[in-house]
Amino acid sequence: MKKLINKAEDVVREELEGIELAHPDLVKVSYDPAYIVRADAPIKGKVGLVSGGGSGHEPMHGGFVGKGMLDAACPGAVFTSPTPDQMLEATKAVDGGAGVLHIVKNYTGDIMNFEMAADLARGEGIEVESVVVDDDVAVKDSTWTAGRRGVGLTVLMEKIVGAAAEEGRSLKECADLARKVNGQGRSMGMALTSCTVPHVGKPSFDLPEDEMEIGIGIHGEPGRTRMKVEPADKVTEMLLTPVVEDLPFKAGDEVLLFVNSMGGTPLIELYIIYRKAVHMLKEKGIKVTRHLIGPYITSLEMAGTSITLLKLDEDLTKLWDAPVKTAGMRWGI
Amino acid sequence: MAISRDDVVTWIKNYAQVINENNEMLTDLDREIGDADHGANMNRGFKAVMTKLPASEDKDIGTVLKSVAMTLLSTVGGAGGPLYSTIFMEAGKVIGPKMEIGLADWYTALQAAATGVANRGKALPNDKTMLDALYPAVDALKRAVDENLPIPEALQVSAEAAHAGMLATIPLVAHKGRASYLGERSAGHQDPGATSTFLLLDTAAKAWADC
Numbered sequence: 110m111k112k113l114i115n116k117a118e119d120v121v122r123e124e125l126e127g128i129e130l131a132h133p134d135l136v137k138v139s140y141d142p143a144y145i146v147r148a149d150a151p152i153k154g155k156v157g158l159v160s161g162g163g164s165g166h167e168p169m170h171g172g173f174v175g176k177g178m179l180d181a182a183c184p185g186a187v188f189t190s191p192t193p194d195q196m197l198e199a200t201k202a203v204d205g206g207a208g209v210l211h212i213v214k215n216y217t218g219d220i221m222n223f224e225m226a227a228d229l230a231r232g233e234g235i236e237v238e239s240v241v242v243d244d245d246v247a248v249k250d251s252t253w254t255a256g257r258r259g260v261g262l263t264v265l266m267e268k269i270v271g272a273a274a275e276e277g278r279s280l281k282e283c284a285d286l287a288r289k290v291n292g293q294g295r296s297m298g299m300a301l302t303s304c305t306v307p308h309v310g311k312p313s314f315d316l317p318e319d320e321m322e323i324g325i326g327i328h329g330e331p332g333r334t335r336m337k338v339e340p341a342d343k344v345t346e347m348l349l350t351p352v353v354e355d356l357p358f359k360a361g362d363e364v365l366l367f368v369n370s371m372g373g374t375p376l377i378e379l380y381i382i383y384r385k386a387v388h389m390l391k392e393k394g395i396k397v398t399r400h401l402i403g404p405y406i407t408s409l410e411m412a413g414t415s416i417t418l419l420k421l422d423e424d425l426t427k428l429w430d431a432p433v434k435t436a437g438m439r440w441g442i
Numbered sequence: 443m444a445i446s447r448d449d450v451v452t453w454i455k456n457y458a459q460v461i462n463e464n465n466e467m468l469t470d471l472d473r474e475i476g477d478a479d480h481g482a483n484m485n486r487g488f489k490a491v492m493t494k495l496p497a498s499e500d501k502d503i504g505t506v507l508k509s510v511a512m513t514l515l516s517t518v519g520g521a522g523g524p525l526y527s528t529i530f531m532e533a534g535k536v537i538g539p540k541m542e543i544g545l546a547d548w549y550t551a552l553q554a555a556a557t558g559v560a561n562r563g564k565a566l567p568n569d570k571t572m573l574d575a576l577y578p579a580v581d582a583l584k585r586a587v588d589e590n591l592p593i594p595e596a597l598q599v600s601a602e603a604a605h606a607g608m609l610a611t612i613p614l615v616a617h618k619g620r621a622s623y624l625g626e627r628s629a630g631h632q633d634p635g636a637t638s639t640f641l642l643l644d645t646a647a648k649a650w651a652d653c
Binding site: 142163185186187188189190191192193194195216217218221222225248249253254255258306308309311313314326328329330331332 | 623
């Protein structure tokens with residue numbers, strides 16, 4: 110394993126120390142329990158937005174804490190859900206009296222830990238709502254599985270709902286908005302290489318030099334199929350077609366197209382994928398009116414990409430365009 | 443004969459040792475069908491338990507178990523954190539402020555633990571989870587209580603049932619947790635959670651062999 114780390118067990122703490130030193134204008138960092146919170150939290154009368162998950166997906170979630178997005182983020186160990194004590198303290202730290210919304214990606218551990226945290230917070234008199242993101246069409250949504258995973262759409266939800274909370278919408282309005290975003294966004298990802306969790310020291314899965322995994326999760330969980338590597342245009346088709354067909358997105362729809370890097374794939378390749386995706390959508394009469402391109406929800410150093418489509422309307426577009434000032438996403442300010 | 447508070451503390455300490463020794467094996471099992479962190483997470487949690495145990499090891503059994511539960515809840519993370527925390531919390535609640543327990547107490551504690559895990563994880567038998575090791579162990583313990591077996595023998599039977607349950611997860615298709623994403627591809631692999639649960643009960647049988 111070659112990594113720019115010191116000791117594997119210090120990775121998350123030392124990352125937090127770096128964030129604290131880099132962004133004192135945006136965030137404060139708590140180490141025990143670990144969470145990142147807006148520098149100006151709690152904001153009186155504003156719904157608090159808390160998310161969290163395993164580390165290793167940077168900039169998500171910690172990089173999305175700031176004005177117009179999250180109020181707090183709880184980092185777990187790499188690829189491991191954070192714990193209820195972190196979520197409870199983060200929830201208390203952002204409670205400005207208007208309630209707190211938990212944005213939870215659909216993984217067994219995240220769901221259980223956030224459920225326990227929400228129970229504890231309600232016990233302390235804080236109004237808490239939870240919204241689950243499950244946008245990954247690579248996984249069949251069936252009662253026989255843990256359900257679709259929460260992936261790229263999480264980033265878009267945190268931005269859009271963050272803007273809504275910033276403009277003073279109520280807890281119920283924010284929760285309904287988050288569910289609406291979840292209802293009209295879909296994603297799918299792929300990997301060219303595996304990734305290595307620092308404290309494990311070995312690749313999470315083995316992928317031969319000439320093969321790729323279609324439908325990969327953000328923790329290296331396997332997807333639909335493994336096959337020989339294909340050109341970018343073919344891979345874009347393999348990802349975008351199931352995304353479009355699942356919702357389904359239809360002619361006349363206006364969408365946000367998010368082409369994400371899993372960490373190891375450079376921008377030059379993301380633009381090649383973006384170009385093909387726009388062409389494909391145009392042929393179907395679907396208009397890309399907003400986009401996001403870059404590494405926003407990563408899987409350590411994994412090479413690969415994911416494509417997320419979100420159907421927009423006037424409200425969602427306005428909220429997407431609203432000012433945001435975080436370490437990982439910044440415009441309009 | 444009975445299981446004393448000190449026996450319970452020994453069991454927990456021994457399990458921390460067993461987890462440390464099997465860290466890599468558990469993580470390797472998890473790499474096959476999950477996300478390659480079960481051993482590392484459990485090891486982090488039980489290392490923290492070892493640090494915090496001295497603060498409660500002179501208290502009653504219920505207090506010891508509940509403090510283990512709280513430590514696991516705040517250090518393990520993932521799905522294993524809430525689930526293993528639930529085992530110790532529910533057992534601790536049932537046992538309460540006792541300084542020693544008999545076989546019937548241990549059976550009720552383990553049964554409450556299994557019910558708690560099932561409620562938290564919403565899993566059913568044969569979903570390829572830790573319950574597939576836990577349920578058979580509880581059933582075997584029930585029979586042992588009915589037959590009035592001595593404690594060491596009863597624990598041995600219970601650990602053997604957990605072992606058989608663990609091995610029986612190999613052909614199963616996972617319906618819960620990250621392994622469920624694999625669908626049919628999850629068959630042919632032993633469940634890491636069932637494995638760490640077998641180790642928990644096996645460690646009890648070994649730690650309490652003279653009770």
